[in-house]
Amino acid sequence: MSLKPVVRSMKDSLDGMPIHIRQLAEMFRKHGQKQNRNTAGVNDLDATDVPDALRDGWKKDSWHTPDRIVGSGKPNRPYPAEYLDADYIREHIDKFGDGATRFYRADSLNTYGPGNNGTTFVFPTSEIDNIIDQAGGDPKKLGTMLGLGENFFVDKNGNAVEIIRADFTPDEITNGNIRMPQGNEGGANAQWIPGGYLPEGIPEAVVNVSDTGTGSYTNFYVD
Incomplete structure (x- = not known):
């Protein structure tokens, strides 16, 4: 089944709506493009299911x-359970x-x-290789894809800064230590939209972290 009619009709119906609803429509459109361009490369993104x-x-x-x-x-945004079904969450x-x-x-x-x-x-760790492949070694594209802005991983001269990758095991994010973003978190920026996805269509969640004992940190090099 082609995703194009669904994506197009949803986008067209939302074009006159406020900006954050249009961001959701754009997210759906990009999922459709990814699905048509490289179905085998987006298995973990589950692109065909996200819009519906x-x-x-x-x-x-x-x-x-x-x-x-x-x-x-912030800090007035409601809990996701108020507007999203339990099955979806x-x-x-x-x-x-x-x-x-x-x-x-x-x-x-190191500072904060x-x-x-x-x-x-x-x-999702299962999707990181796909994200890295799509970024193609471009730190600006990586920053954009992750909702951080194209200049997040570059210095004032446009050169890549040192990047650290942090991996959290399934055991570290069990027992309620992973949840749908509410949008009130300190790290929620102007790109945040409800529903648990970045504008680029990448799933996101929130976990609790501590300065010691949480996550495995390694150097990540941009080619």
């Missing part, structure tokens, strides 16, 4: 809309069954530690 899952997972009786949630601002968290991963600037990690008020955003 998010649309169907939004509680029909909720007064919340994506734009209203984002517009509420569970299936989303299941994407992290093989562990979770994130990338840090080494200078920021691994968390922002004790939490950090992470991505």
Whole structure:
């Protein structure tokens, strides 16, 4: 079944809506492009299911809309369970069954530690190789894909900075230590949208971290 008609109709219906709803439509469009371009390379992204899952997972009786949630601002954004079905949330968290991963600037990690008020955003470890391949060794593209901005992993001269990869094992993120982002977290920036996905369509979640004993940190080199 082609995803194009679904993506196009959803995008067209949302074009006149506020910016954060349009971001969701753009996310759906990019998933469709990825699916058509390289089906074998996006198995873990489950691109064919994301648009329908998010649309169907939004509680029909909720007064919340994506734009209203984002517009509420920190620290007033509601818990995801208020507007997302329990099945949707569970299936989303299941994407992290093989562990979770994130990338840090080494200078920021050394100065501020691994968390922002004790939490950090992470991505499914099972999808990291695909993310790295798509970035193609470009630190600006990596920053954009991870919702951090194209200049996050480069210095003022545009050169790549030292990057640290942190991997969290399944054992480290069990017992409620991984959850759907609420948007009130210290690391939630202007790119955050509800539903557990970055604008680029990459799944994200939040885990608790400590300065010691959480995660395995290794150097990550951009070619």
